[in-house]
Structures are given as structure tokens and as C-alpha cells.
Amino acid sequence: MKNQRLGFVGLGDDTASACLSMLKIMDGRSEVSWSHSDPDSADVLMISCDQTDETQRWARSDKPRIVVYDSNQKKPASPFVLQHPFRVMQLLSVLDEVAGTLALEGPSVPQPHSPSQGVVSSSTVSNSVSPFWLSLHEVVNGSVSNPAGLLVSSSPHGLLYFKPASQRFYASKALFRQLAAASVELGPLTPTTEVVSDEMVACPLFSLCWMVSRYSATHLAPWMNPEGAFHLKRWPSFGTLEKSRTHLSLCALMTKRPLTREQVQQVSHCSEEELDRFINACEMSDLMVFEEAVQVSLPQASAEEGKGRFGGLIKGLRSRLGLSA
């Protein structure tokens, strides 16, 4: 596979990090393997359409450029453009187009493939997710050759197995305890021919996603549109999900109708991080439906408490029963 380097110029941190996460997701799906480099050594530039000294300087270079513009900006007159926020498939398609023109211009220099080059560790990037989370995303979206087989992720506390066919994780009780209690560094899932040992216990997909999302995916995963509307197919199982009012009301709200993150927050008073984590875990367990066009309006009065037929009574009942206000 050919290697090409992509450099960023003038892009916001969020855009750049979303893009890096997407490159990681795309790895192996495109004709070309893309990695990140500084603009100087890049084959292709991804450049903001904002006019700054930096972008103008790079606009004069003869490297192919993908111009990134915002939805409220005019579409630039450039052969390769990308409207922000963009999704994996859009990025993939524009990169394939650019790669096509590079191929016409002559063979690119083969580069030794260095996987670490294109991936930025999750701690340095605000909305990227961990390598484990990315690999699980690939697996649940069907990019494993043998779904009946077994995959394994390694951690300092032992191995974690995943069986895509039954959507079950297997590990020692001790590892599950660790995963629930503390941050555990999990490597990406890779196919294995080993078998699950008898002492290991099973854990359903959602439960594991919920545990791991706490330190693996606290910002909306880059493959979801942050502006979209989210609709929960059904209530997740509360085995590991804390039975707090926040979670119960998130489920009640989001199963009822599609809502944007902003709308959910307005009504539920859930923090952004908690909501993103919840969406990430539900999405990974195939519990989330997305709607791109947001035409759902939020009933105005509903955000205020104590309204409606039972509003005041519910408040009173909660305080009477000692349920948190």
C-alpha cells in the first residue's frame, strides 16, 4: 500500500484531532495509507480557508490542497474542498480524489509504514478516542473477516477477549473489577486463535462499553456528527450503568424522540462529558439512531420543572421519598 503524508495548516485543534482519529479509522479502507506530518514534509495539505499569514503562505506552495471551510462560509473555488464538520466518509472520498491525481502525477515515494506516526495518543487530543475504542468501533461495524472468531486486547491486568458473534467480552473477574474501578490501558483488539479459559466470566457489550468509556471515550467519538440528533432505540441494561437520576432521565428522554446534544443538556442538566460518554457507549452497542437533519423542536415550557399535570406532584413525591431533587 502506498503511503502519503497529510499536513494541517490553520485548522482548529478540534478539526485536526477529529481528522487524525478519522485517519486511524480509515486505515486499510483506502487505496493509500495516510499519516500525519508537518506541512513541510507533507504530500498533501489540509488547509483552512481562513485568510491568515500562515494559510496564505502555504496557499502558494505547489502541494495539492484540501480547503476546509465552515458551513457558514462560502464554498471555496478549489478542486478539493471539505465542509466542516465532516464525517469519515467525506474525508475518505476527498482523500481518494486527491490520491487519484497524485497517482497521475507519478508514483509517490514508498514510505516505511509507521503506524504510530498517524495516530495521536488519546490524552493529547480532545475529541479522539482510545485505540481500543477505535478498534472496537471497527469490529462492531463489521470490519472483521471472521465474526465467529475471537479477538483479544491486552492490558497490564490481563487479557480481554471479545466474541463479535455473541457480543460478549470475557476476562478474569479481577480485570473486570479493575475496568470498573480505575483507568486501564487496553490495547486495540486483534484476532486471536486462543480460547477463552474456564475461569473467565462474560460481560455484555454495553456494560463493558460503559465501564471503558469513562476513560476511553469522554468526548463524542469523531465518527458521529456533533450537530446531529440522537435517538435511543431502547433503554440500555442497567447492570453497570449507575442507577442515577441523570442516567434514568437521559434514557427516558432519548428513547422518546431524537434530540440534539444541546437539547438533551438543556432538559436533563447532564454535563457535556457525561452525555458524550453515554452517547458513545450506546452508539458502540448499537443502541443509537442518528438523524442528520435536525427538525426537532424542543417544547419550550418542558425545560422548566414543576409544569404539567403532574409536575409539582413529581417534585413533591421525590422529596418525600428521599429521591435526589
Next chain:
Amino acid sequence: MTNDEFKILFTGPMGAGKTTAITALSDQECVSTDVVNTDIDQCDKEMTTAALDYGYINIPGGGGVRLYGTPGQERFRFMWPILANNAAGVIVLLNGEHPDLDSHLSVFVDAFWEQGAMPMVIGVGRLASEDFEVIERITDTLLERHISPPIFSVDVREKDDVLLLVEALLCQIEVNEMGMMQA
């Protein structure tokens, strides 16, 4: 029922814990119409509720919540619509160990689901703490019939578990209220 009251209904088969749950919540001694159980085959316990359970929670500042429990035996089924009339929501209690769990599921959930119009919570008792398979099976069975209420593993002898069911119901009632205001 006056405007400052609402009704929560508890239903489920014999011995699932309706009387126990209502007693845990109610201010006064729950008014039960328990009689000696003559149907030991269905459920091995001394007493069973013949007509209904009734409890009441006073809300400081006025109003209250009426708690009704349906009789578990199916021969009292004629009571269900009467009790369900005007309920704000229904809590279905099931015995996770019972061999007839699947038929209980269809009898009690189907009777009260009302195409999702009635806020519903299912509490499944007598499951081992790490047993998620029964809950998963119930979830899948109901999903096939496009029924998707929240389902919890509970022990109704623990008041906190009963409160969890109530809270999950209240959250849904609140969301339904929003819908009502939008219309």
C-alpha cells in the same frame, strides 16, 4: 381522583412482590385483601392478594400518590382495566426464577403496555447479581414485539430497589408531560 393526586399501578404474577413493594412505599399500613393461598402450585406462599393492594403516599404541601396493586391470579383479571384507568404509570414485577416467566411476560406486559402510551417499568426479582442473561432474554423477547420499557433486576425487599423502579417511572412520566405540553 382529584388534580393533586396521581396513581401508580403495580402488577405481575402471584408472589412477584407487589404487596411487598407497595408496603415499602406506603405511609400507612398497606391495605391488602390477602387471603389464604389455595393455589400453592403457582406460588408457594401462605397469603395471596384477592382483590387489590392499596397504599398512599402523602406529599407535604398537599396531594398524594395512590398505589394500587392488581391481584396476581389471572382469574381476577377483570379488575385490571378498572385499576389501570387513569394510572400515570405501571410497574410490572416478575419472578425471574419462575418457569412460566415467558408467559407472565406476555400476559402482564401486553395487558398494560398500550403501544407505549403508558409509562412502564419492569422489575425482575430473584436473579443472581451477575446474571444478565435473563434480563437480556426478556429484552429481546419484548423487542420482537416492539415493546421496549426499562428492565431492572430488583429485590423488592430492598426499599432502594423499589425506589429505583419508581424513579424510572417518574422520569418517563415527566418526559410524557413534555410531549403533552408540546401538543
